[in-house]
Structure formats: C-alpha cells, structure tokens
Amino acid sequence: QQLWAREYCRGIEEGSSEYKQKKTKVPKIYTKTGDKGFSSTFTGERRPKDDQIFEALGTTDELSSAIGLAREFCIDHEHPFVDQLDKIQCMLQDIGSNVATPISSARESHLKRTSFDENPVLELEQWIDEYCDQLPPLTSFILPSGGKSSASLHLARAVCRRAERCVLPVVQAGEADPNVARYLNRLSDYLFTLARYAAKLEGNQETIYTKDDP
C-alpha cells in the first residue's frame, strides 16, 4: 500500500497539499468485495473462494511463506544459497500469476504477461545436481531434522508437495501451464536436497529413521 502510494504520487513533493489530496485516492487494501466468499481471478472472473484456483493460489502463497521463514534461518548462518531462495520466491509469484489466469477466460495479453516456461525447471535441476554431488548417498530414511535451517527447509518441502497436489487439478483441467506442476515437483526435490546440504554446512546430524524390533 505504501509503495503503491509512493508510485502513484511520484514526482509530487511529499507532504504538499497536492500529495495529500492525491494520496487519499489510493484504494484501501480491503475492498470488502470478498466478504461474501467470492473473489476475482486475474481475468476478472468471479469464483467462490473454495474454488480450486484459489486453493492452488493460497497454497503457493503458503509455500513462499514457508520458504521465507527457512530463508531467515539460512541468512543467520550466511548460507551461500540464499539468493536461490530469493529467486524461487519470485518464481512462486509467477506461478501464482499463471494459476490465477485460467486459460479458458484469458485474453492473449493475459497469457503473454503470465506465461511460465520450462527454464526455471531446468535451473532447479542444475542446482539439485550440484548439491547431490557434495552429499553422501542416502542409505536410510532421514527425518526432518538437522538444525533450524534444515528442519524449516523440510517443512517447506512438505508444503511444496501440498502445493503440487493443489495445482495439479488446475493443470489437468487445462487452466494452467504444465510447467507449473513440473516446477513444484522439482522444487520439493530441491528443498529436500538443500535441507540435507544445510545440515552438512552447519555440521549438524540428521536423524535417521529407526524401528524398534518387538
């Protein structure tokens, strides 16, 4: 809202009467148009808030928030991959735009602005391969553990898998780009690998699954 106001009033001296007059016209964050349980897609359609589009959109938002929290723990340790997490959060924003633009009601200009191609998927694969080369091979199940960075990356991984489940029906209905589902599928592998890598960098032990024999 603040940013919007600053942009809207760009070039006008802050505090001047013209600025104050213009700023009062900045729309409020709450329009109340969603109070009856319906909201808008980017194409302007009104749909119930429990529609699969908003389910997918909301879960993608949860995923970005989970990564945002993990990122904060990683910053505390000055991990070298924080830039990758930043880029992923931006990609998730693009995924949200693609999902919120159902192809059946989109105009050419909508599709152009919200397209999602396969390059980000390939980039994730490259990152995964680089980390895997530096990790010992997995010989048993590991549990979400390995310190705060690692455990929070595991939590983000689990949210990522839920986001994938929510996005899939939208993709299968032909309403979002299949690269969106591919990206989320690859992202959970990236987050798993990164969780292990973070534990290694921090010198933390990962907890191994064990089963007590009766």
Ligand SMILES: Nc1ncnc2c1ncn2[C@@H]1O[C@H](COP(=O)(O)OP(=O)(O)OP(=O)(O)O)[C@@H](O)[C@H]1O
């Ligand atoms: N509960 C929700 N979960 C996921 N996405 C949502 C949800 N509600 C709205 N959206 C999407 O996020 C966009 C912005 O949300 P916003 O809260 O402004 O919508 P709204 O509830 O329709 O409006 P308002 O909050 O002003 O009454 C909406 O246009 C819609 O695409």
